[in-house]
Amino acid sequence: MTVEIDSLEVRYGATRALRDVSCRVAGGEVLALIGANGAGKSTLLRTLAGVTRPRAGTVRVLGQDTTRLRAHDIARRGLRLVPEGRHLFDDLTVGENLWMGAHRSRREAERNSSQLERVFELFPVLREFAGRRAGALSGGQQQMVAIGRALMGRPSVLLLDEPSLGLAPRYVAQIMDVVGGLAADGTTVVIAEQNAAAALRTADQGIVLSNGRITHSGPARGLLEDDDVSRHYLGVGTNDRTDGGEPRRLTLALDRLDV
Template structure:
């Protein structure tokens, strides 16, 4: 297993943000995290990435107990987090931002060049803008740079926090296509998304978080077609004339979903 989480608990002061969270993600698998506002999706990603230490429970990444490892140690272990908001270096060019992702292995010139080509294969538009300042790009292009920068570190586990937030539909489709195809590179992906339908359609499995607990889990397709998940997280009501699996599911209510 690439990622194993057992009985995880995270607190912010007296507030329990996560409790009794247990899940496993295999190598090359895409796991979608969905849930309502404040459900704990981002907290779970931050805990796995070593940004927010857990109060209790165990996290194993690539077979090693990393429950008490900090973020830079997790990066050395082959894990990358793409946070909400992208956090690019706006004054640097696209190429410079991408190369920053390979800083830890900067002396491996040949492998880094090959990885850069892989990023351009995944996001062809970035090749056209290598000399442009990142701050001058559209939101969708910036998100591609953020994901590309993480991929430059050749991660084995990739955590994505709200990659579609605020993006035009065409960019959402491109990014989700890439996410769904990363298994070909042997990368394990965990994606927390407000666009629950798009995330589940790109994933192998899904988890629904509510008030810091897992309430539903299973194959992504089964969650998409399940009546309870559709009603609460995909905006499909029992009285709107639609059924699980119909196209109407794409018109979910964004205001029910968050980080």
């Protein structure tokens, strides 16, 4: 397994943000974390990345115990986090922002150039805007830069925190398509999303978090068809389903997104 989480507990003062969270993510698999605001999705990603320290439990990435490692040490081991809000350097160009995510050494120069070309293949608009200030881009384009910057480090594990937040549907569709392509190439992706429909449609596995606990888990397709998950997180119920079992309003929404 690429990512292994066992009995994870995280507290912010007296508040337990995560409670006894355990899961496994295999190589080249997409795991969707869904749940309401404050459910613990971002906390779980931040803990995996070493930004937040757990009170109890263990995290293993690529077979190594990373529970107590610092964030930059975890990043060196092949895990990268794209945080909510993107956190770009607005006054730097798109190209400069991308290079910020690259390994810096002479021996890495050729591989970095190859990876930059890969980022441009995934997000062609970034090649066109490479010399433009990042702060002048649209929200969707900035999200592409943030993901591209993380990919410059050639991660084995990519964590995405609310990548579709505030984006137009066409950008949501493009980003989810890229996520699927990265997984097909062997990158493990963990994506925290309030857009549960798009995330589950893209993912292999899913976890529903509520008040820091896992309430549902399993194959993403099964969660899409679970009536309790549909009612609480997709806004549909049994009477809203198509003959094929998928929520009708979900199907219509995804058709509009072309996800």
